[in-house]
Amino acid sequence: MTQQTTIDPDTAWAAFVARNRSLDGHFVGAVKTTGIYCKPSCPARRPLRENMSFYSDGAAARAAGYRACLRCKPDEVGRDRIAVAKAIALIEQAEDAPSLDAVASAVGYAPHHFHRLFKRATGITPAAYARSLKSTRAGDALTREDRVADAIYDAGYSAPSRFYDHAGKRLGMTPSAWQRGGAGVTIRWTVADTSLGKLLVAATKKGLCRVSFDEGPLELAERFPAAEIVEGGAALAQLAARVVAEVETPGRDRDLPLDVQGTAFQEAIWQALRRIPPGETRSYGELAAAIGKPGAVRAAGTACGANNVAVVIPCHRVQRADGSIGGYAYGVERKRALLKREGE
Numbered sequence: 001m002t003q004q005t006t007i008d009p010d011t012a013w014a015a016f017v018a019r020n021r022s023l024d025g026h027f028v029g030a031v032k033t034t035g036i037y038c039k040p041s042c043p044a045r046r047p048l049r050e051n052m053s054f055y056s057d058g059a060a061a062r063a064a065g066y067r068a069c070l071r072c073k074p075d076e077v078g079r080d081r082i083a084v085a086k087a088i089a090l091i092e093q094a095e096d097a098p099s100l101d102a103v104a105s106a107v108g109y110a111p112h113h114f115h116r117l118f119k120r121a122t123g124i125t126p127a128a129y130a131r132s133l134k135s136t137r138a139g140d141a142l143t144r145e146d147r148v149a150d151a152i153y154d155a156g157y158s159a160p161s162r163f164y165d166h167a168g169k170r171l172g173m174t175p176s177a178w179q180r181g182g183a184g185v186t187i188r189w190t191v192a193d194t195s196l197g198k199l200l201v202a203a204t205k206k207g208l209c210r211v212s213f214d215e216g217p218l219e220l221a222e223r224f225p226a227a228e229i230v231e232g233g234a235a236l237a238q239l240a241a242r243v244v245a246e247v248e249t250p251g252r253d254r255d256l257p258l259d260v261q262g263t264a265f266q267e268a269i270w271q272a273l274r275r276i277p278p279g280e281t282r283s284y285g286e287l288a289a290a291i292g293k294p295g296a297v298r299a300a301g302t303a304c305g306a307n308n309v310a311v312v313i314p315c316h317r318v319q320r321a322d323g324s325i326g327g328y329a330y331g332v333e334r335k336r337a338l339l340k341r342e343g344e
């Protein structure tokens with residue numbers, strides 16, 4: 001198992017059943033019987049669930065031997081998402097709203113095509129987004145455009161810069177470095193032995209950026225393509241020892257430093273996960289309610305699936321609403337073992 005991804009399979013399957021376009025580009029689903037992978041909104045008939053597995057992106061699915069679906073072209077979504085994310089960063093960094101032509105050419109698309117693409121991905125046009133940022137910066141109270149900007153990070157893009165002002169509240173790494181795949185950041189890694197298997201522990205100088213079972217430097221480099229990936233180091237060895245201790249006796253070390261970044265919503269969910277007392281569990285609905293968004297059950301599931309730091313951000317403390325154990329990116333057996341250790 002190299003890339004059964006951090007995607008919660010229940011959430012991913014639900015996205016495919018609903019043909020949820022807003023999750024296109026967040027992950028792909030591969031079909032064992034046909035050897036192809038699709039985006040969630042693919043119009044093709046749904047395979048049986050047991051024939052589907054989920055990957056974080058097309059590259060991971062191809063590495064597992066799958067081919068892209070010719071009908072829904074899942075890789076174009078990936079390219080589109082990168083272009084939209086770049087455009088959002090450009091618009092945020094500009095003093096004055098850049099023209100559509102300038103934004104489109106900076107991300108390598110024809111203007112009319114990019115306009116449509118941006119609107120489909122975020123729900124608003126690039127110009128409306130620039131206006132909404134301007135009104136936010138001007139300190140206006142919650143305007144219609146302000147709420148419209150919320151739609152962008154609800155769609156899974158990085159939150160507007162104003163969320164990065166509260167440095168003390170943030171979990172780590174500056175947003176620009178993450179948006180650029182870790183450019184300018186050195187990530188140190190090691191693979192530790194634990195009683196639950198090999199554990200990749202990776203950290204920047206600020207804190208842990210990836211903790212995952214059954215992964216190594218290749219998966220790390222895929223996740224942070226622009227970062228400098230370096231093996232070992234004394235500081236990391238110390239940190240890794242603490243992480244291993246968390247696997248063996250979870251819930252004891254609450255101060256492990258993190259360097260992770262998600263949307264404002266995802267980070268709120270990750271914080272909420274860290275507040276669940278060891279040995280207890282919550283449902284996605286309870287998590288969503290805990291951050292004041294009781295309706296965002298599915299989004300809570302996606303946020304848990306996007307967790308980069310296994311065990312330390314305890315997404316294993318999420319169960320189904322009916323009390324059954326639910327899925328886990330690294331296998332239900334590991335989840336069960338972690339919960340059992342916490343309960344002791």
Ligand SMILES: [Zn+2]
Binds near residue numbers: 071072
């Ligand atoms: Zn397809």
